[in-house]
Amino acid sequence: xxxxxxxxxxxxxxxxxxxxxxxxxxxxxxxxxxxxxxxxxxxxxxxxxxxxxxxxxxxxxxxxxxxxxxxxxxxxxxxxxxxxxxxxxxxxxxxxxxxxxxxxxxxxxxxxxxxxxxxxxxxxxxxxxxxxxxxxxxxxxxxxxxxxxxxxxxxxxxxxxxxxxxxxxxxxxxxx
Numbered sequence: 305x306x307x308x309x310x311x312x313x314x315x316x317x318x319x320x321x322x323x324x325x326x327x328x329x330x331x332x333x334x335x336x337x338x339x340x341x342x343x344x345x346x347x348x349x350x351x352x353x354x355x356x357x358x359x360x361x362x363x364x365x366x367x368x369x370x371x372x373x374x375x376x377x378x379x380x381x382x383x384x385x386x387x388x389x390x391x392x393x394x395x396x397x398x399x400x401x402x403x404x405x406x407x408x409x410x411x412x413x414x415x416x417x418x419x420x421x422x423x424x425x426x427x428x429x430x431x432x433x434x435x436x437x438x439x440x441x442x443x444x445x446x447x448x449x450x451x452x453x454x455x456x457x458x459x460x461x462x463x464x465x466x467x468x469x470x471x472x473x474x475x476x477x478x479x480x
């Protein structure tokens with residue numbers, strides 16, 4: 305069986321990374337207005353991350369940078385961005401792939417994103433079910449989703465008679 309082409313989880317992550325890209329593009333072309341500044345947390349072990357060895361040894365797994373007053377050469381590419389920041393009064397160039405970013409925040413407007421990092425391909429037929437179970441979120445099978453009516457809220461039972469999850473149609477919550 306081929307992988308489901310409707311990977312909403314991946315589409316949402318790509319869209320959220322697009323928000324980060326757009327914010328950085330605006331900062332690169334227009335500068336940072338008012339009190340805007342960015343906190344960007346990223347996984348330093350991801351392929352494509354470029355930072356000097358002293359910083360890599362100081363931050364072996366994760367690092368948060370601040371783009372605020374002192375930054376130079378902010379350049380946004382398709383897959384990553386480059387920026388030079390000052391660490392102990394030494395200008396240091398960094399290259400950070402967008403897929404390495406785990407968090408983005410602009411405290412000036414109380415905006416923040418938590419992003420997932422793709423661990424790699426899995427051999428599981430339904431990795432989204434394992435992920436949802438880890439988050440304690442009910443997952444409806446394709447058959448349950450297909451049987452859900454516009455105002456359908458119901459629980460399914462497994463062969464032992466225990467509830468396995470709920471299928472909730474969004475129409476049930478819309479104002480008429």
